[in-house]
Amino acid sequence: MIIVMEANAREKDIEEVKRVIINAGLDIHISTGTDRTILGVVGDKKKLGGKPLEMMPGVEKIVPIMNSYKLASRTFKNGNTIVKVGNVEVGGDEIVIMAGPCAVESREQLFEVAEVVKISGAQFLRGGVYKPRTSPYSFKGLKEQGLLLLDEVKRATGLKIVTEVMSTENLEAVAQYSDVLQIGARNMQNFNLLEEVGKIKKPVLLKRGLSSTIEEWLNAAEYIMCEGNYDVILCERGIRTFETATRNTLDLSAIPVIKENSHLPIIIDPSHGTGVWKYVCAMSKAAVAAGADGLMIEVHPNPLEALSDGAQSLRPDKYNALAREIKVLAEVCGRKFNGD
Amino acid sequence: MIIVMEANAREKDIEEVKRVIINAGLDIHISTGTDRTILGVVGDKKKLGGKPLEMMPGVEKIVPIMNSYKLASRTFKNGNTIVKVGNVEVGGDEIVIMAGPCAVESREQLFEVAEVVKISGAQFLRGGVYKPRTSPYSFKGLKEQGLLLLDEVKRATGLKIVTEVMSTENLEAVAQYSDVLQIGARNMQNFNLLEEVGKIKKPVLLKRGLSSTIEEWLNAAEYIMCEGNYDVILCERGIRTFETATRNTLDLSAIPVIKENSHLPIIIDPSHGTGVWKYVCAMSKAAVAAGADGLMIEVHPNPLEALSDGAQSLRPDKYNALAREIKVLAEVCGRKFNGD
Amino acid sequence: MIIVMEANAREKDIEEVKRVIINAGLDIHISTGTDRTILGVVGDKKKLGGKPLEMMPGVEKIVPIMNSYKLASRTFKNGNTIVKVGNVEVGGDEIVIMAGPCAVESREQLFEVAEVVKISGAQFLRGGVYKPRTSPYSFKGLKEQGLLLLDEVKRATGLKIVTEVMSTENLEAVAQYSDVLQIGARNMQNFNLLEEVGKIKKPVLLKRGLSSTIEEWLNAAEYIMCEGNYDVILCERGIRTFETATRNTLDLSAIPVIKENSHLPIIIDPSHGTGVWKYVCAMSKAAVAAGADGLMIEVHPNPLEALSDGAQSLRPDKYNALAREIKVLAEVCGRKFNGD
Amino acid sequence: MIIVMEANAREKDIEEVKRVIINAGLDIHISTGTDRTILGVVGDKKKLGGKPLEMMPGVEKIVPIMNSYKLASRTFKNGNTIVKVGNVEVGGDEIVIMAGPCAVESREQLFEVAEVVKISGAQFLRGGVYKPRTSPYSFKGLKEQGLLLLDEVKRATGLKIVTEVMSTENLEAVAQYSDVLQIGARNMQNFNLLEEVGKIKKPVLLKRGLSSTIEEWLNAAEYIMCEGNYDVILCERGIRTFETATRNTLDLSAIPVIKENSHLPIIIDPSHGTGVWKYVCAMSKAAVAAGADGLMIEVHPNPLEALSDGAQSLRPDKYNALAREIKVLAEVCGRKFNGD
The missing domain is CATH 3.20.20.70 (Aldolase class I)
Known part of the structure; x- marks a missing residue:
């Protein structure tokens, strides 16, 4: 999951988001760009329990990375199911x-x-x-x-x-x-x-x-x-x-x-x-x-x-x-x- | 229900459609235009039992006229339901x-x-x-x-x-x-x-x-x-x-x-x-x-x-x-x- | 721009993507998760000239972060245009x-x-x-x-x-x-x-x-x-x-x-x-x-x-x-x- | 073109629609059903000059019958264009x-x-x-x-x-x-x-x-x-x-x-x-x-x-x-x- 902060997000907004992520037992990677900061969340996002991080101050949007299905995915099983x-x-x-x-x-x-x-x-x-x-x-x-x-x-x-x-x-x-x-x-x-x-x-x-x-x-x-x-x-x-x-x-x-x-x-x-x-x-x-x-x-x-x-x-x-x-x-x- | 015949429908196609309609106990009105013939079906189309008339030879398309819902319609009840x-x-x-x-x-x-x-x-x-x-x-x-x-x-x-x-x-x-x-x-x-x-x-x-x-x-x-x-x-x-x-x-x-x-x-x-x-x-x-x-x-x-x-x-x-x-x-x- | 690598991407695939990004004069941040690696690209993505990175080996998808319009955006001008x-x-x-x-x-x-x-x-x-x-x-x-x-x-x-x-x-x-x-x-x-x-x-x-x-x-x-x-x-x-x-x-x-x-x-x-x-x-x-x-x-x-x-x-x-x-x-x- | 009258259309509404059709030089066929009256218009509807008959009192809807393209149609030319x-x-x-x-x-x-x-x-x-x-x-x-x-x-x-x-x-x-x-x-x-x-x-x-x-x-x-x-x-x-x-x-x-x-x-x-x-x-x-x-x-x-x-x-x-x-x-x- 990627968290895109707003261009004018404050430092304390970023800190607060980090705090929530870390408290949930997840790791975080930070990219500070010229325009905005982007946070990469590492780990099983179910630990967040569906928390709508997009509502936190300074957050522009959340970009999901992984599909939510697992057993049905090609990643789970490489050969074709017959x-x-x-x-x-x-x-x-x-x-x-x-x-x-x-x-x-x-x-x-x-x-x-x-x-x-x-x-x-x-x-x-x-x-x-x-x-x-x-x-x-x-x-x-x-x-x-x-x-x-x-x-x-x-x-x-x-x-x-x-x-x-x-x-x-x-x-x-x-x-x-x-x-x-x-x-x-x-x-x-x-x-x-x-x-x-x-x-x-x-x-x-x-x-x-x-x-x-x-x-x-x-x-x-x-x-x-x-x-x-x-x-x-x-x-x-x-x-x-x-x-x-x-x-x-x-x-x-x-x-x-x-x-x-x-x-x-x-x-x-x-x-x-x-x-x-x-x-x-x-x-x-x-x-x-x-x-x-x-x-x-x-x-x-x-x-x-x-x-x-x-x-x-x-x-x-x-x-x-x-x-x-x-x-x-x-x-x-x-x-x-x-x-x- | 309106039945639109193809431009090149034969007389016997039209007759056959008429026969089916009348056999089902419905009335029919015929409009013969310059380009094609149109048949208006009068009566309760449920008598046709879902028959796909659009498949009959010479039929171009069927145009439904009435909505299929009745009790929910404004026609059924004029005042507002509270x-x-x-x-x-x-x-x-x-x-x-x-x-x-x-x-x-x-x-x-x-x-x-x-x-x-x-x-x-x-x-x-x-x-x-x-x-x-x-x-x-x-x-x-x-x-x-x-x-x-x-x-x-x-x-x-x-x-x-x-x-x-x-x-x-x-x-x-x-x-x-x-x-x-x-x-x-x-x-x-x-x-x-x-x-x-x-x-x-x-x-x-x-x-x-x-x-x-x-x-x-x-x-x-x-x-x-x-x-x-x-x-x-x-x-x-x-x-x-x-x-x-x-x-x-x-x-x-x-x-x-x-x-x-x-x-x-x-x-x-x-x-x-x-x-x-x-x-x-x-x-x-x-x-x-x-x-x-x-x-x-x-x-x-x-x-x-x-x-x-x-x-x-x-x-x-x-x-x-x-x-x-x-x-x-x-x-x-x-x-x-x-x-x- | 975020680059999501496939779960089974090889180290050399990741290195090759990094090379392309850096050669274009952009910075990169890497998040290595349990399932896959995610690369955050920092800088003006126009430097990539529309290059379809999603075609590179090991790349699963590209997630754009910024809107492509600027002058029309609220970020560009805070007050309302009259x-x-x-x-x-x-x-x-x-x-x-x-x-x-x-x-x-x-x-x-x-x-x-x-x-x-x-x-x-x-x-x-x-x-x-x-x-x-x-x-x-x-x-x-x-x-x-x-x-x-x-x-x-x-x-x-x-x-x-x-x-x-x-x-x-x-x-x-x-x-x-x-x-x-x-x-x-x-x-x-x-x-x-x-x-x-x-x-x-x-x-x-x-x-x-x-x-x-x-x-x-x-x-x-x-x-x-x-x-x-x-x-x-x-x-x-x-x-x-x-x-x-x-x-x-x-x-x-x-x-x-x-x-x-x-x-x-x-x-x-x-x-x-x-x-x-x-x-x-x-x-x-x-x-x-x-x-x-x-x-x-x-x-x-x-x-x-x-x-x-x-x-x-x-x-x-x-x-x-x-x-x-x-x-x-x-x-x-x-x-x-x-x-x- | 088919004109479907409302279930409660008055006789004078129907007469008025007929008058407009006939004045435009078109023929008309009337189907009087148990629920409503349907008018079939025969002739070139361009004579109506785009007149929105659906706005006339008592008209429920208009059903077009003919496609508006002619030269591009299969009716116009039977063989395939090469x-x-x-x-x-x-x-x-x-x-x-x-x-x-x-x-x-x-x-x-x-x-x-x-x-x-x-x-x-x-x-x-x-x-x-x-x-x-x-x-x-x-x-x-x-x-x-x-x-x-x-x-x-x-x-x-x-x-x-x-x-x-x-x-x-x-x-x-x-x-x-x-x-x-x-x-x-x-x-x-x-x-x-x-x-x-x-x-x-x-x-x-x-x-x-x-x-x-x-x-x-x-x-x-x-x-x-x-x-x-x-x-x-x-x-x-x-x-x-x-x-x-x-x-x-x-x-x-x-x-x-x-x-x-x-x-x-x-x-x-x-x-x-x-x-x-x-x-x-x-x-x-x-x-x-x-x-x-x-x-x-x-x-x-x-x-x-x-x-x-x-x-x-x-x-x-x-x-x-x-x-x-x-x-x-x-x-x-x-x-x-x-x-x-």
Whole structure:
């Protein structure tokens, strides 16, 4: 931590700041410049207990130096984390695809999509059964009944299941049937929920919040990891900006930024990221080329009849075509994908 | 709902869209322009069940006409909602001030602040006991112990209490001791929590999410109201933008926008809105001049020792001076405030 | 400037950075922490000539300490700058109002508005004659003919004139007739234009860019000032965010931030800031309460017939009512305003 | 254009709106719903001359249906525009790379970079000689002297030249030496400059503004095109968001959005888009995979000595490696690239 003193800070102001730092058991280095004095604080700043030094007389600003997350950082672990979900590895050589409907709507719909995505090489079936919806009057999912359908299709197809857990009340139920626990964008800073999934031995897919910085996102991962669950998969799904041509702005730069700062795998959701099915293929390919470890894609046998987010869902034939393109692309990018 | 057809839409595309609309039991009006055809859909669009008509061949875009919230809208209720908390009215003639520490830290701290804010005219004592924190390593509040302290100071001073409820697990405890249930910005779209507070007979203070539009905010209020709890107080606390000179960008335009579109009271939190104590006074006065029904302000007897958000907390003397200014300002704005 | 080394930086990396700093004629202070080494650079960093030290091996990041603007900063000048425009002072005790139509449309329109705003106490008539428009097919202003109309109304009423200069080509013409040269939001970083207005002895009204930080805005002022023209009036007019209920998000926090960091006067334009006439009164009052030095408000005798931005223009009667409210408000805020 | 009347609009309000529409020579279609009346306006809305109908009594809002740009739209021209620059085609089968230093600094630097980028297959040499800089104290380019250097290297290498024109004053000079006129992000809405480059017979590279929507960007292209210059190349270079891990947020979704709505070619600038050289390779590959027609990349023989933006410049060896990867990628994406 760096403490920048004001140009006209008095000697006694500087002394007082030094006193506080030293009393907290920290070391201090002083740079006296032509314009102002700068104090470098050495040691674990938690010893300061969140004390707002910027309020002390003569202090202009505080510049933090270290990230607040540790377990999620590249500094903590040099190699890449590979999250194992049965025989599937997320973060390894192989591109992982999680495909399926936005919401589980019926047995027929789910089995039809599962068949399609399995043939095209997806390792995971996605499908929401607890649905966060902006309006209370929208379809909120099949809930427990949907979990049973997911379980049935899993047994029938061997696909792994990823579905969202919206609250601690249904965590136990979701954890019983789902292979990966998805934390949605709106819950990225639902800290109670993060702590609870941290206590369970199940991989977590942590979506980035609509207006969360990458640092906040890694801090959310830290919440899960510091409870003992290290199997966190990050998922970029678009951030909120002024642009309205797309539902969100898919921040693909997050891929190299995460790869530099963290050891956790990252996958991309171009369906929510763009909100428009026509843009999903282009952004899926871009994600793989940028180094993503996988994709989460919405597929619906009949998007027109979808109860949720149909406009961003691919029809089966489009999805098949995309899977074939991903296979070729993955190879020239030094990855693998087992599409047909 | 308006359906805009593409310039080169075929007659059969238009017919197909018409068929879907009519089959859903809705009426349709057709405008055939020089460039393209536009279809106006008349009736309750919920009959369409979320069908993504924008995916139908020949459809360029769908333009929604009606807001999705109803109970929260000015159309639903013409007069202003006044939320009664004991003998205090939020949304009435009087400016309401909710002041206190960011976090309850100790009995001494809490009583000292309570004394100060009560003398200066605040009707509510604020103070977090369950604290949402970006990093898992920060102070997370005194929890149940803090609730007991709030209860004690309430009995001693007569101040009303407002404190945050972070999850359904502690809803019952918070509801037992707090006069108003605060939903924090990060939980504005924690829909389970919204539904649960909607089932309780306690006023709710609903903070706007960091990246939530005003329409989404009113939809979040709708979640609470459609469960039967109409006592919702809105609280603007800054939105996330590119500007870094302030912690957030306080969107005071939300005041006239809410007053036009909703009957619910709105208060402003300039402490979180700016993140810098030096800016709190200017923005508090601006809020009252713009027509806010109240303010939520962080006050700490010794901000330097605060365990959370000290940098945005006012010292007691600054808070007193502000309260006196608010009193004068309220009067010329046609409001009242019982500051000393 | 602070140089933060990576946790695993080698001794030779640190030595190499030190060598570069010292060779540039700068001093250096070293803090060796438990986790990493931090180097404080003392002296004028311009000696480094923009060298990207963050690219050197072992360097994690560079943290700038000093703002890049000087003449515009509070450090450079402690008292407030008062910009004198004839007998009117901008930045002094009196609230200054610049009112008038978005665009000058005709002699009748201009004189009608001028009469209205003069009676209600405005010191300036605003009115665009060179209009920046998003679409090339929109009305772009009366150009030179409009300047002559502004000149005529100025002689007839004694009102000062403020109008936008869009390019260096028409700078001479605008400077001949206008008392204040307005630089529009889209031109805030049109650096050639800034340099040219900096060479003229005319006060400049510098609007904040739609996506400009306050620091960039003060740097734009610096462009003008370092050419010798110190009479810069800042004007906040809304920034671009995700919210669509208003045309822009009016950032009133800019008022206390500017007052803390700069000596330049700041006025607020709630017409562009909100884009909706119904919200202009609330935000005008908020601006004055927050400490703004003045307001820029669009007034049109018949907004329905306006050729530009009618939807954000006040009718004369609304403007009169607002002026009366501002007068009362100014007084309780320790300012003056000579409304009727 | 759709006019949505308020729920409680009176019959006479509706009649008055109809009268205005019909008087302007436009047709009208009326949808009377259960909640409100909606009016569809048929014909060229320019006949309304910008009249703000949303201000008329009883009108709730106006919903525009048609984009304001025409020449730049896919509706206007179905095939893709290929911009020919000598023997190079931008927007054709071949991926086009424009590489070179941020700023031209010296003859040696320029020739060294030119050699590198030519060997690796770039068709264009980029290099700023008029540099827009946030601070007036930064290096602003070699100006005319830099143009002569660009001309010399062009003759020596056969590379095409692209360099920024910052103002109409230096348009003639830039147009004399540069093959493509670059309009920088800060000048995207410098309408005078757009009009002037529209009058010249030189291809234009139009960068997207930091906070410009795609619709505004295409309107800026329209400014150039409606003056007669149809050779416009769009360049996405990152938009401004809340995220600070990257200098800007590179909006790669702009590629499919532009391809759907316009016939103009689009290239991507990952150097400005990310601001960090380490992220340039990943985003370059992503851009090509998403369907970009080309890339603009900053290369510097010794980034540490760069006078501008060194931190986002690639060293020659990194650039060579990237060019080889682009070549392979282009092929599997159905494009070509003549890298070595």
